[in-house]
Amino acid sequence: MSKNGLSAALAKMRDAGVAPQAMNVFSHYYGELERGATGLVPEETIEPLRQVASVDDVEVSEHDARQALGRTVLIRLNGGLGTSMGLERAKTLLPVRDGRTFLDLLVAQVMAARARYDVTLPLVLMNSFRTRQDTLAALAAYPDLEVEGLPLDFVQNQEPKLRADDLTPVTWDADPALEWCPPGHGDIYTALVSSGVLDALLERGYRYAMTANADNLGAAPSARIAGWFAATGAPYAPEVCRRTPADVKGGHLAVRRSDGRIILRDTAQTPADQMHYFTDQFRHPFFHTNNLWFDLRVLRQTLEERDGILGLPLIRNTKTVDPADPSSTPVIQLETAMGAAVEAFEGATAVEVPRSRFQPVKTTNDLLLVRSDAYELNADGLLVQVAEQACTVSLDARYYRTIADFEARFPAGPPSLRGARTLRVEGDWTFGAGVVATGDAHLGPDGAPGTVPDGARI
Incomplete structure (x- = not known):
């Protein structure tokens, strides 16, 4: 055979x-x-x-x-x-x-x-x-x-x-x-x-x-x-x-x-x-x-x-x-x-x-990070990390896995991650403008689906 x-x-x-x-x-x-x-x-x-x-x-x-x-x-x-x-x-x-x-x-x-x-x-x-x-x-x-x-x-x-x-x-x-x-x-x-x-x-x-x-x-x-x-x-x-x-x-x-x-x-x-x-x-x-x-x-x-x-x-x-x-x-x-x-x-x-x-983008978790203020783009096309440590991002795959779903939930762009160690999002949340994540930021499933207001700190 x-x-x-x-x-x-x-x-x-x-x-x-x-x-x-x-x-x-x-x-x-x-x-x-x-x-x-x-x-x-x-x-x-x-x-x-x-x-x-x-x-x-x-x-x-x-x-x-x-x-x-x-x-x-x-x-x-x-x-x-x-x-x-x-x-x-x-x-x-x-x-x-x-x-x-x-x-x-x-x-x-x-x-x-x-x-x-x-x-x-x-x-x-x-x-x-x-x-x-x-x-x-x-x-x-x-x-x-x-x-x-x-x-x-x-x-x-x-x-x-x-x-x-x-x-x-x-x-x-x-x-x-x-x-x-x-x-x-x-x-x-x-x-x-x-x-x-x-x-x-x-x-x-x-x-x-x-x-x-x-x-x-x-x-x-x-x-x-x-x-x-x-x-x-x-x-x-x-x-x-x-x-x-x-x-x-x-x-x-x-x-x-x-x-x-x-x-x-x-x-x-x-x-x-x-x-x-x-x-x-x-x-x-x-x-x-x-x-x-x-x-x-x-x-x-x-x-x-x-x-x-x-x-x-x-x-x-x-x-x-x-x-x-x-x-x-x-x-x-x-x-x-x-x-x-x-x-x-x-x-x-x-x-x-x-x-x-080593800055690969394999998931929307990675994409959110490189789009955030944890990095700056220099004149040579390089992403330079400006945060003291790169934030670890974990988005609920049920709502953020695809680009279409991801973009819909960050209509005003990514939150600030420069001061965050981790960002963990559980449930379906849409982010407003100027959201700031600090330390070990977490959004739980309670209250989801929901909206993170403009200027909120999480």
């Missing part, structure tokens, strides 16, 4: 015009799935990563930093639709501050770095087939952004979702688009090759790539980190931060006992009965920001040596074909994580960075 399943899946990919390199990678992971690979990384097979270099302790001359940044390309993952917040287009087109979107602020960061260091610094997005059109239309407002000879984007590959019962490609007549899924952001390495972007970068003298999620506004161009990475001679280096109680679900780095290599372990790769080890911020003190650096030459050489397959650990993702319908056909999605490539390169290292380089 599974042999027929692979043949059917490859035929489906071929008919859809999927790149041959992506089909080879899919075949590799299909074989892994057949062999029973789970991608699990038990605690007994790893040692905690206790020490990494801190960028604060690095000495890099202005000249070396500028030289390294001049040979760097910024790649941003822009394939997400923000469906968890009720969006149906690229999340980066969502306004963040003063009517400016994630994409606007990202472009501002790039243009500021170009002007400051006198470098070309290309920005290239990895879009999905669902985000590309709207994103490129928005970037048309920046005619000076594109670097001659390089595209503004390349498209992430797609693969068939597999029926969980027999590993054949699923069919879903109600919405055939749901028969497909991305192979996880680990596809970036394959897509760079199959799109021709990797060769184009190397031909134009670029050596290093700095990659991050497009919704992480903290991952701005950094000449200092570029200079550090170039000086190490390492092929690959993720940025990590010290874990706090808020980070215990994020992936962490560890050292594999069998060969001493640094690896990335996510929640999906942790046995259920060992999650207490995974979430222990003191046992595993560094979390992976998904900001990472890699040497383009080494990537090309490694892919050539391995017939285009880096061999990243498989992530076996079990879902239903229609994520919104739990009664729809159960499927398996074959995925890999971009950060897992740390184990694919001999001599890979890591660098500890300030928490300010």
